[in-house]
Amino acid sequence: MKAIVYTKYGTPDVLELKEIDKPIPKDDEVLIKVFAVSLNDWDCGLLQGDPINRLLNGLFKPKIKILGSDIAGRVEAVGKNVKKLQPGDEVFGDLSGRWGGFAEYVCASENMLALKLASMTFEEAAAIPQAAMLAIQGLLDKGKIQSGQKLLINGAGGGVGTFAVQIAKLFGVEVTGVDSSAKLEMLRSMGFDHVIDYTKEDFTKNGQRYDLILDVKTNRSILDYIRALRPNGIYVTVGGSMIRLLQALFLGPAISMISKKKVGIVALKPNKDLAYMNELFEAGTVKPVIDGPYSLDEVPNTFRLFGEGAHKGKVVITVQT
Numbered sequence: 001m002k003a004i005v006y007t008k009y010g011t012p013d014v015l016e017l018k019e020i021d022k023p024i025p026k027d028d029e030v031l032i033k034v035f036a037v038s039l040n041d042w043d044c045g046l047l048q049g050d051p052i053n054r055l056l057n058g059l060f061k062p063k064i065k066i067l068g069s070d071i072a073g074r075v076e077a078v079g080k081n082v083k084k085l086q087p088g089d090e091v092f093g094d095l096s097g098r099w100g101g102f103a104e105y106v107c108a109s110e111n112m113l114a115l116k117l118a119s120m121t122f123e124e125a126a127a128i129p130q131a132a133m134l135a136i137q138g139l140l141d142k143g144k145i146q147s148g149q150k151l152l153i154n155g156a157g158g159g160v161g162t163f164a165v166q167i168a169k170l171f172g173v174e175v176t177g178v179d180s181s182a183k184l185e186m187l188r189s190m191g192f193d194h195v196i197d198y199t200k201e202d203f204t205k206n207g208q209r210y211d212l213i214l215d216v217k218t219n220r221s222i223l224d225y226i227r228a229l230r231p232n233g234i235y236v237t238v239g240g241s242m243i244r245l246l247q248a249l250f251l252g253p254a255i256s257m258i259s260k261k262k263v264g265i266v267a268l269k270p271n272k273d274l275a276y277m278n279e280l281f282e283a284g285t286v287k288p289v290i291d292g293p294y295s296l297d298e299v300p301n302t303f304r305l306f307g308e309g310a311h312k313g314k315v316v317i318t319v320q321t
């Protein structure tokens, strides 16, 4: 089978399209023919080999050599202990921890997979898992979003932000999106009520206050974010600068003690809300925003595009048709 393989940490130049053996499912796994996969920030961290990802995937060289977590495909074979899935089922899910999605076939535990709706393309399905889960768990589980609120999404034009605005609109909230100039038109067309160009304006200093802030970049002091909240507001981070995340972790409890404001940090629960996403998709209320689709041999370029922040929504790769 064809796969994008890396044997050392580095830039996208170390990614190679290779012909390798098809994987064989263990007793509790299924073999999936991959039709589409999407790219996540986590893939970029694993490619570069930052210190945390080296702890996960090998200190000196990568143990798992095929990246790609968010896949959509068809079950080809099942191990003898698999109970829920059978050959022919169309599935999607986040295989983070297992990875292997930038390949024509991958094996995964059935617990990592949900059935794909017939009305959903493989590309749409592959766009959903990580970004939509972060958006849902950030807005609903940590953010306790309520109708009539004012929400700000920092880093609005990527995977999480483009799902988050659509989900937030179901709750009747007023949404402001912060991103770079090139993405503001797309944000307006998606239904953001207000947009802010972060290269020209600092939303923590313009006097506006929000009930909820969902942050995918976390590049400022937690105290700046707290200042931009209304009295009972909640700041939720899904990721960003490690130093800033640690600051949010340690100062968050103290902030809640001395004010009515709260700080939430999303620890991704992979695949938890895929059934909810199926419902929203079926109702026509949430639709993935896809950059691409690209082909498997374009994967190194998609990493470059992602690294430059030049993508809009989710970068999706069609692996085979």
Ligand SMILES: NC(=O)c1ccc[n+]([C@@H]2O[C@H](COP(=O)([O-])OP(=O)(O)OC[C@H]3O[C@@H](n4cnc5c(N)ncnc54)[C@H](OP(=O)(O)O)[C@@H]3O)[C@@H](O)[C@H]2O)c1
Residues within 6 Å of the ligand: 040, 041, 042, 130, 131, 134, 154, 155, 156, 157, 158, 159, 160, 161, 178, 179, 180, 183, 198, 216, 217, 219, 237, 238, 239, 240, 266, 267, 268, 269, 308, 309, 310, 311, 313
């Ligand atoms: N909590 C967890 O368990 C968990 C698990 C997996 C991933 N994550 C995190 O989830 C996040 C993934 O988000 P995503 O997929 O939406 O990322 P994304 O697609 O890269 O989107 C980020 C957006 O932010 C914009 N941006 C860059 N710098 C900015 C700034 N200073 N201010 C405002 N916007 C800025 C980027 O555009 P420009 O570059 O054009 O500005 C881009 O549109 C990452 O932070 C990742 O680490 C968390």
